[in-house]
Amino acid sequence: MSKRKTKAQKTGVGSKTGTNTTRGSIKKAKSSSTRNNVAFIQASDDPSSLSNTKSSTTKNPTELDVPVEWTEALGILNEAHLPSTLPVKWEKTESGLVKIAFDPISGKKYDLELNRFVKPDTYPVRFITLTKGQHSIPGSEAPAAVRYQRYMEEDSRGSLVQNERGEWYAPCIAHGDYVKVESLQADHLQAKIKITKRQTELVEKLNDDPHFAEFLMQQAGMDKFFIKVFDTGIGREIYYGTLFFYELYFNDIDNIWLICQACNLHKSDDETVNWLKKQWLYGQEFLDYLERLDPQRLRHVQILDKIKNREGLAQVTIEWFWDRHAHYMLTNKRLFENVKMPLQILSQKIDRVIGEGSDKRAERLKASFDFKLILIEEIAKAKGLGLPRGTSESLHPSSDTDEYLPVVGPDGKMLRMDRASYNQATTEFLPGFISLLQNSVVTRVEEIESGKLSKRI
Numbered sequence: 001m002s003k004r005k006t007k008a009q010k011t012g013v014g015s016k017t018g019t020n021t022t023r024g025s026i027k028k029a030k031s032s033s034t035r036n037n038v039a040f041i042q043a044s045d046d047p048s049s050l051s052n053t054k055s056s057t058t059k060n061p062t063e064l065d066v067p068v069e070w071t072e073a074l075g076i077l078n079e080a081h082l083p084s085t086l087p088v089k090w091e092k093t094e095s096g097l098v099k100i101a102f103d104p105i106s107g108k109k110y111d112l113e114l115n116r117f118v119k120p121d122t123y124p125v126r127f128i129t130l131t132k133g134q135h136s137i138p139g140s141e142a143p144a145a146v147r148y149q150r151y152m153e154e155d156s157r158g159s160l161v162q163n164e165r166g167e168w169y170a171p172c173i174a175h176g177d178y179v180k181v182e183s184l185q186a187d188h189l190q191a192k193i194k195i196t197k198r199q200t201e202l203v204e205k206l207n208d209d210p211h212f213a214e215f216l217m218q219q220a221g222m223d224k225f226f227i228k229v230f231d232t233g234i235g236r237e238i239y240y241g242t243l244f245f246y247e248l249y250f251n252d253i254d255n256i257w258l259i260c261q262a263c264n265l266h267k268s269d270d271e272t273v274n275w276l277k278k279q280w281l282y283g284q285e286f287l288d289y290l291e292r293l294d295p296q297r298l299r300h301v302q303i304l305d306k307i308k309n310r311e312g313l314a315q316v317t318i319e320w321f322w323d324r325h326a327h328y329m330l331t332n333k334r335l336f337e338n339v340k341m342p343l344q345i346l347s348q349k350i351d352r353v354i355g356e357g358s359d360k361r362a363e364r365l366k367a368s369f370d371f372k373l374i375l376i377e378e379i380a381k382a383k384g385l386g387l388p389r390g391t392s393e394s395l396h397p398s399s400d401t402d403e404y405l406p407v408v409g410p411d412g413k414m415l416r417m418d419r420a421s422y423n424q425a426t427t428e429f430l431p432g433f434i435s436l437l438q439n440s441v442v443t444r445v446e447e448i449e450s451g452k453l454s455k456r457i
C-alpha cells in the first residue's frame with residue numbers, strides 16, 4: 001500500500017561532472033574477495049594498483065586500474081540525502097560549512113576566518129533547524145528539517161488523531177501505540193556513532209594513503225567533504241572532513257525515522273539489528289525481509305548501511321512497517337478515535353462536574369458512563385452471540401486455511417459462514433441489536449420505576 005515517499009533532495013555534490021560517469025567508466029576495477037563494510041579504509045596491498053595510480057598524470061584518470069574499494073568509496077558523493085525542506089538561508093549556511101574543518105574525536109574545528117583551531121562550546125554537528133516559525137510540527141518549539149519531512153509523509157499524516165483539547169496524537173512506529181506528536185523524536189536508525197566512526201576512518205585513510213587521497217580528491221564535489229589544513233604539530237597539511245560532510249550524514253533523511261521519546265531513550269546506540277530483533281513489531285521477520293531484499297547488505301563498503309546500495313535503512317524500515325502492520329495500525333486508530341476518545345471526553349466531563357461540586361449531575365453522568373463501559377467490556381470478552389467462536393480467534397495456526405467462520409446460530413447449532421456473509425449478517429444485525437438493547441434498557445427502567453411507585457402507593 002505504501003508508495004515511495006517524496007524523494008529526498010539530493011546533496012547535489014558531484015552531480016555536475018558526474019560521479020556516476022566516473023564510476024561507470026572505470027573499466028578495469030579489480031574485484032576483491034576480502035572486502036568488508038569498511039574496506040575503503042584499508043590500504044591496498046596490491047602494489048600494481050598503486051603504481052598505476054601514480055601514473056595518473058599520463059593516463060586518462062577514468063580508465064585507471066584502481067582497487068575496487070577505491071571506486072566504491074566514490075559512492076559517498078551521492079550516499080546521504082538532505083531533507084527536502086531546508087532553511088531559507090541554507091545556501092549561505094552550506095557555503096560556510098564546507099569551509100570549516102572538523103575533527104569529531106577531539107571536537108576541534110578549524111575556522112578559516114580566524115585561521116586557527118577552536119574548540120566550540122557545544123558539539124557542532126546537529127539537526128538542521130528550519131527557519132524559525134516555518135514548518136514546525138504541532139506542539140514543537142524547535143523545528144528540525146528531518147523531523148518535519150518525516151512527519152509530513154502520507155502514512156504518518158494519515159494516521160494522526162486529535163483529542164478533545166485539539167492535541168494531535170501519532171503512532172510511534174517502534175512500539176505501535178499512539179503518543180503526543182511532540183514527543184516524537186528524530187532518531188538515526190543506523191547509530192550515529194557508527195556513521196561518525198566510518199567517516200573518521202575514511203579521513204584517516206586519506207591521510208595514510210596519498211595515492212588514495214589523490215584518486216578521491218580528483219572527483220568533482222569531493223572538496224565539499226574534505227579540506228587540507230596545515231598542522232603545526234607535524235609541520236604539514238593533513239586532511240580533515242568538513243563540517244558539511246559530518247552534518248550531511250547526520251541529517252541523511254533516509255536514515256531517520258520518528259519514534260517516541262521512551263523508545264529513543266531505550267534504543268540509545270544499541271546495535272540496530274539486535275534492537276530491531278527484540279521489537280515485537282519487527283523481530284526476525286523483518287531481519288529475514290532485509291536479508292531477502294539484499295543478501296549482500298553488510299558487505300557494502302560505504303558509510304551508511306544502504307539496502308541494495310541505494311535505499312536507506314530507515315526508509316526501508318518505514319515502508320515495511322506500514323505495509324506489514326497496516327491492519328494493526330488502522331485498528332489502533334479506530335480504537336483511539338471511536339472508543340477511547342469519546343469515553344475519555346465523557347470521563348473528563350464527569351471529573352470536571354465533580355470538581356464543581358455538582359454531585360447529582362456527576363452521578364447521572366457517571367451512571368451513563370459506567371453502562372457504556374460495562375457494555376464495551378462485555379462485548380470485548382463475549383464469545384458466541386453470533387460472534388466467531390473463541391477458538392477461531394486463537395493464534396493457533398490450525399485454522400489458517402479455513403475460509404469459514406464457525407458461528408453459533410439462533411437454534412444453538414453451528415453455522416459455517418464465509419467472511420463476506422458474516423460481514424453482511426453482522427452489519428445488518430447491528431442496528432437491530434442497538435435498538436433492541438435500548439428498548440430493553442427502557443423497559444427494565446420502567447419496570448423498576450413502576451415497582452418503586454407501586455410500593456409508595
Ligand SMILES: [Zn+2]
Nearest residue numbers: 172175260263
Ligand atoms: Zn515508542
